[in-house]
Amino acid sequence: MHAINKHKRLKKELKLKDVYAIATGATLSAGFFLLPGIAAIEAGPALVLAYLLAAVPMVPAMFSVIELATAMPRAGGVYFFLDRSLGPYFGTIGGIGTWLALILKVSFALIGMGAYIALFLPNLPIIPIAMVIALLLGAINVVGAKKSGSLQVFLVFGLLAILAFFLLGGVIEFQPVHFQGFFASGFDAIIATSGMVYISYVGVTKVASLSEEVSDPGTNLPKGMILSLVTAVLVYFFGTLMIVGLVPPEQLKGSLTPVAAAAEVAMGRFGVVLVSVAALLAFVSVANAGLMSASRYPLAMSRDHLLPPKFRKLGKFGTPLPSILLTLGVILAILILFDPMKIAKLASSFQLLMFALVCLAVIVMRESRIESYDPGYKSPFYPWMQIAGIVLPFFLIFEMGWVSIVFSIALVLISTFWFIYYGKQRTARNGAIYHVFARLGQYQHRDLDSELRGILREKGLRKEDPFDEIVARSLVLDLENETSFEGLVTVVAYKLQAKINLTAKEIKDQIMDGTRIGATPVTHGIALPHFRTDRTEQAEMVLVRARNSVVMTHYNPLTHEEEGEICVKALFFLVSPEHDPTLHLRILARIAERVDEDSFAAEWDHAEDEHQLRQSLLHDDRFATLTLGKSSASEKLIEKTLSDVQFPEGCLVAMLHRAGQSFVPNGNTVLQDGDRLTIIGSATGLVRLKEECSL
Template identity: 65%
Template sequence: MADPIKHKRLKKELRLLDVYAIATGATLSAGFFLLPGLAAQQAGPALILAYAIAALPLFPAMFSILELATAMPRAGGVYYFLDRALGPAWGTIGGLGTWLALILKVAFALVGMGAYIALYMPELHIVPVAVITALALGGLSLFGAGKGGRLQILLVIGLLVLLVVFFGAGGMQLQPAHFEGFLASGVDAILSTAGLVYISYVGVTKVASLSEEVKDPERNLPRGVILALTTAVGVYLVGTTIIVGLVPQAELQGSLTPVAVAADYALGETGKLLLSIAALLAFISVANAGMMSASRYPLAMSRDHLLPSVFRRLGRFGSPTNAILVTLLVLVATIVFFDPVKIAKLASAFQLLMFALVCAAVIVMRESRIDSYDPGYKSPFYPWMQIAGIVFPMILIVEMGTVSIVFSLALILVSVVWYLSYGKPRVARTGAIFHVFERLGHLRYQGLDTELRGILKEKGLRDDDPFDEILLRSQVIDLEEECSFEAALTIAAHKLEKVIPLTSDEIVEQIMVGTRIGATPVTRGVALPHFRSTAISQSEMVLMRARNGVRMARYNPQTLEEEGSQRVKALFFLVSPDSNPSQHLRILARIAERVDEESFADQWLGAQQRNALKEALLQSDRFLLLCLDDETPAHELIGRPLYDVVFGEGCLVAFLTRRGKTFVPNGRTLLLEGDRLTVIGDETALNDIRRRYQPDGATCSTEQSLEE
């Protein structure tokens, strides 16, 4: 059996606009351009209310998916979340089932656009057109998510512009008589219709399966998805109101082109043509977004050994080539051999079940109390939001009827059979639910905590993490003689006891306990002894360089017996408040990320000045060295007091090095020729300083004499 191993990650190519376009484009298609006519058959004018009710169960699912996606931005979306929370059996059900449901949704969109094509080319067969479109979108996906994202932006912009024109013209011609008998169909019919049109909204969350490819997912995923859902709800409610207000019920009910019919009333034949074009843009948009999202499920499951390894191979452009090809093959087969319009409706109940499970996954992850579970966005109103997200879908599933439920059970059965026959013998992994069980006296899966720590390292620091401040006030120790870890720890503890309310003996005991149980990371000749305490209010750190090495014993974490030793030349002693464990781990992850870089060892061991040791840990994109020289544009700063120099909001001159000595300047410090400034701050502001004072890319030398 195998645990997940490190795999090549997908390129981060998707920005906020890409996320918004993918989420919006995955939502505005059949739900708006096809379903209003069918919904009118059941609910009459109250189809507007049905669309409003249908959106309610999505909010808990959306908030839950955003929390999980910002904590675990990995390909696979629902699969990955369920696998890590509930275990690989549920992950297999979520992965295979959602993959097939997405393919059905894409097929439904490609075949569904035939109704609008038939308005102008009734002799054209939709199946060949759908297949050609699928092949084109599949081919585009092979070039990476960035290319698909660019196309998505163009499609969504075109769609929204045409809809705004339609809404503006139609909103001024509504017929009040069309809204008479608004609730005549009854509550049951309205709820049943809500279950029918619920599928209209679910696409907004599919971008979560692409979260690994999103730049700054903690910021861009929540903003993009929430903006997309706001757009979708607005379009559905305003759009259905206009459709009902323009088209008589007798003509609307059963229509497969309700938007074109309404546009004809509002704008005549030209409007009908424009909105038919909008419908085609919408269908292609949802197919493109669905194609990208669906192909990431085989990739993610293959990484975890639940599907053959062939699906995790990346192609020349960094895309999961084989996963895309098999998704495309199944999609084309569905279009050619089945009726996607009928089958896709059956998948709605399964997607509702997945959303309920995602809400349960948030409860499990929170109650597992894994320190490294660190979402950048937390769902509001926990746990009531999640409880509602479990209950509401179940009500809608019951309303959808026996056939949809049986179809969902069939998907679950197929997934379980696959897991038992293929996946279970190959994985030795459990979900976070075992961490909940551990609190009740059962087992836990330590590998999940390790995996989440790796994700923390990849995500990096948050903007409000005080890493630079902690580093700037940290104390530096430079050891010349070889010594034991215990001796080095004692020296560091005496430094720390001056800034935290713990004695040196208490500090030594805390760190030694962590070292014996394997909680002190050691990598590439660097050790990170650390602990958290309720006695302190802010993080503190001691940096120690040991040119001749510190001998560290290796302990068996089960027997606590010594098993050999290792030599380290850099030690970072970190203590943090117990109230913020995830920030503590992010700081450790940032240090680990830096020491893994090839340049670290040379810069650390070659530093001739204590503050140069601090500079060795600073993020390269968060600081710069600026030399004041008469031959450079920075000469204009010479002779000015520091308070008179404006580098940009958020920038700070951390150190000033003058004639081999480094100190922390104040506002009255007069800048002289030959000074070297260490400036920290926001990447954008630092780039502006580089443009102003280092146009030729010149940098400062870090060679300085050792400060006593």
């Protein structure tokens, strides 16, 4: 039996443009270059409306995926979200099924380009060409996500540039008469067509499986995915509008190259060549994005012991080599043995089922009340957005017919068999759903909160978190003599009662109770006593350096029994507002991360005063002190009120030290000779300040 273990993480190499390009590249392919002609058979000119309606059920799924991906940026996307929320059984279904669905989509894209290649080289064998392209993309993926992402950026922006030229070039030949009888097919046909073309948008969410490799996922994932969906909606709307307006209805219906037909009307043979190049870029980009995304599923499942351990290994380039090779091998097998054009569409209903479960996963994670569940972006209109995201996919699933439904059931059965045969005896965890039902509390997965706290630590602070300000105004105690922990807590409580609306006794009781139940982290001679209260509006800290150590009693966090004494030399007391538990955890995570750094111990031990003790907890480029004195560059600030001083943008005076006293100044504070200002700010702002005041 295995709990969740630490594994070597993938490199965070993907920026905003990469996220956008991968999500967009996974979306704009067959949905635009092949499906409009097929959609015209059912809906006629109303296919334009069908494409717009198809985007509606995508919105709840996208926002739910964004929330989960920014809370748990891990390889595996849908698999990881379902495993941690609903448990490893649903995770297995989501992992195996989505992996196979992505592989089918990649195979479909590689074959789908054949219709456009046939416009120029009708006798060229498509299967060998598709296999060569698959091998090339596999080699690029092995080298690294950054290189794959760079290729994706080139492919997508090249595609968008050509599509923009196509849309502008078609305006002159546009024929409004083609829209006569817009609703002649009936609303039922429009809805059925929207169900068919819905698959065109699902690629937007696939980048979530790469979230572990995204730098600043809390910002880049939401921006990239939302921009991608907006781009897809605009391209599909204006693109299908142009296709209907250029191609005569009888020619459009059933066409497998509708964009080329429209380009020929607008720009002649040159237009056909141009959009054929765009189609090839689109199909290669969706294949690249799909291969990148799919290859992370075996990696994530292997980490959790649902697949053999070989698939969690990384190659010399820091990429999941065995997982990429497995994915590539299955793609090549499908290209040789099956007709991807026929079977890829069968996976559509399964993907809709996964989106419904992802929306359910958001509800489960929120209602679990796990404090370390800390998404960088929260879905709007909760829970109505998620309820809509659960209901709408099932409506579309039944529109797709029984063949797709049977295929989805087959994927569920295959995944179930694998879980029972291989995964069940190798996993000892449950999802967050067991945190929702108090009557099942004994089955709560205790490692889940720990894992989410680890993810919280990796994500780090948010830009708006006032960590620097909290440290800068913190109280500092520098103890020379050995003391007991309880004695120190008495002193700290007395100091803190002036800052928060609690008595010294209440503060002491909170800290000591937390320590007795094992809630105070203690490691490597450092302790982090902490609690939250509704009696303060802002977080407060007390930093303690114990030169001759503080003796603490160590308690087992499970049994609450004493396990002996431990000596610590650094203690960080934190009190935060009750209403923001994730900020409290992010601050603790940042302190833990800093004290683990090699440079911390030496800086802490050799600090000469309280300013340097604070500075040892912060990055040097975010923290500075300025002592005002005559005959210095800072003389110009003396006798000025703080509001009249123009500090560089982004700089803030967090603390003022005067005559042995420290206090937080306000705009009316008059600066005096000998004042020492503690200033926090951006790296560039502090550099300018140092230059201006000769620090």
